[in-house]
Amino acid sequence: MHARTEAVIRDLRARGIDSEVRDLDTGAHTAQEAADHLGVELGAIANSLVFSADDEPILIMTSGAHRVDTDHTARALGYTRIGRAKPEMVRAATGQIIGGVAPCGHPAPLTTYVDTALRGHPVIWAAGGTPDTMVPLTFDELLTVTEGREISVAPD
Template sequence: MHPRNQEVQDALAQAGIAAQIEVLDEHARTAARAAEQLGCEVAAIANSLVFLADDEPLLVMASGAARVDTDVIAAAVGAESVTKANAQQVRAATGQAIGGVAPTGHPTPLRTLVDPELGAHDTIWAAGGTPDTIVPLTFQQLVSITAGHVTTVR
């Protein structure tokens, strides 16, 4: 198992979540690609998006069908500005590469917003720490593992 996947698996186990990381046949750097391989709706993919809210990393777990609005996010967290993090900033904040950012397993916990639209699915799929891995979670597990605040992100 890749070290990033092991960090995520360990964090899940420490939280008492029995979900197992699955390796996909191909990378799934986009929600559409992951959904295609899993045979599920794009909306059931939990995109892990990293932003900078007043220069502080912020993780947004959004439905793969959602288009996130930075003004809505800024209002939700009381930030003056919210910008999308670049690849270097994402790796610095999460220890993981864009396309494989898991909801957990980061060097330090990130302030997190969770899209309530993900709650419409019995199983949601989040990246497992690398672009070719995914982990099935319930909405409640996602909120729990991220200590996320459930709020509209679009």
């Protein structure tokens, strides 16, 4: 098992979550590929997106069926500007690579926001620290492990 996946499992267990990381036969490069592989709706995939918010990394866990409206989200959270983080910022903040960023297992706590649209799925799937691992969680478990704040990532 990869060290990044082991870190995810450690964080899950430390928060009392007994979910098992699932290895995919091949990496899932998109939320749709992950959904197809797992046999779930696209919206049940929790994309872990690192953004630069006023030059600081934040993690937004959003439904695979949604796009983050960065202008709306910046206003809602009180940031001047939110933009996609460069790969170097993603790696420094999470210890993981784009495509495998998990909601936890990071070297230090990361300010995290969780898309309320994920609440509509009894089980959601997030990356397990590598592009070929996924972990099932409930919405409440995702909030717990990330210490995240619920937000809407797009205007209603």
